[in-house]
Amino acid sequence: MSHFFTSSVGKKFILSITGIFLMLFLIVHLSVNSLLMVGSDAFNSAAHFMTTNTVVQILEPILALGFLVHIIFSAYITWQNQRLRPVRYKRINRWGSTTWPSRNMFILGGLILIFLVIHLSNFWWQVKFGELDQVEAHGAMVHDLYALVASLFIEKWWYDVLYILGALFLGLHLSHGFWAAFQSLGWSNDLWRRRLKRVAYAFAVIMGVGFASIPVYFLVTAA
Numbered sequence: 001m002s003h004f005f006t007s008s009v010g011k012k013f014i015l016s017i018t019g020i021f022l023m024l025f026l027i028v029h030l031s032v033n034s035l036l037m038v039g040s041d042a043f044n045s046a047a048h049f050m051t052t053n054t055v056v057q058i059l060e061p062i063l064a065l066g067f068l069v070h071i072i073f074s075a076y077i078t079w080q081n082q083r084l085r086p087v088r089y090k091r092i093n094r095w096g097s098t099t100w101p102s103r104n105m106f107i108l109g110g111l112i113l114i115f116l117v118i119h120l121s122n123f124w125w126q127v128k129f130g131e132l133d134q135v136e137a138h139g140a141m142v143h144d145l146y147a148l149v150a151s152l153f154i155e156k157w158w159y160d161v162l163y164i165l166g167a168l169f170l171g172l173h174l175s176h177g178f179w180a181a182f183q184s185l186g187w188s189n190d191l192w193r194r195r196l197k198r199v200a201y202a203f204a205v206i207m208g209v210g211f212a213s214i215p216v217y218f219l220v221t222a223a
């Protein structure tokens, strides 16, 4: 069994499973964040649920572990590939095509990680250790996370640029990562490859445009 995790199939399997888990998180995260464009009550109530619900609390360390394992295994695979093939070569996949994201997955992942560290200090850290105002939303007293997000995007334009870039890097990473994950899990025949590529591009665009539209929304409505 321990052999499996060090074999190249095993490492790809772990990378795929953690990648799919992180994509599920992104769907939930974007859904909740979209409520920022509905209004403060809707978003604050949903954020309150996400920060107090027991199941979500249990999932939080699992999510952190998912990120950690995904980063460690991607670094390990990249390092091994470079060590085995020190001379750079044009990486062409088995169907004879190569895309810019597929050749730069590790760099894109690194840029997303830098974004993530800044992003967690902006919001997650403030929720856990900061002092947020309390407001009433749908009859309950909750943290005013909406005001925190709105003030960041309205008062500090460079964060809008950073979040739009973060969404772009994420979209590019997913445009390859989505179908590569399923391909590594065995869905690699011709028909599925074509289908998965289409779904991958749609998913990447929804995530990229979805996350980028939030800072854009605050910029436009505050103008």
Ligand code: HEM
Pocket (backbone or CB within 6 Å): 029, 033, 047, 050, 051, 060, 063, 112, 116, 119, 120, 123, 124, 127, 145, 149, 163, 166, 167, 170, 211, 212, 214, 215
């Ligand atoms: C406009 C874009 C985004 C906004 C407005 C946003 C907003 C937020 C907020 C308000 C929180 C704190 C919620 C809490 O602690 O419960 C949070 C947490 C988090 N965000 Fe984002 N986010 C955005 C994009 C992203 C992206 C692109 C990623 C991943 C690449 C991401 C990953 C995370 C993670 C991992 C957490 C911590 C989750 C937890 O432990 O509860 N976010 N985000």
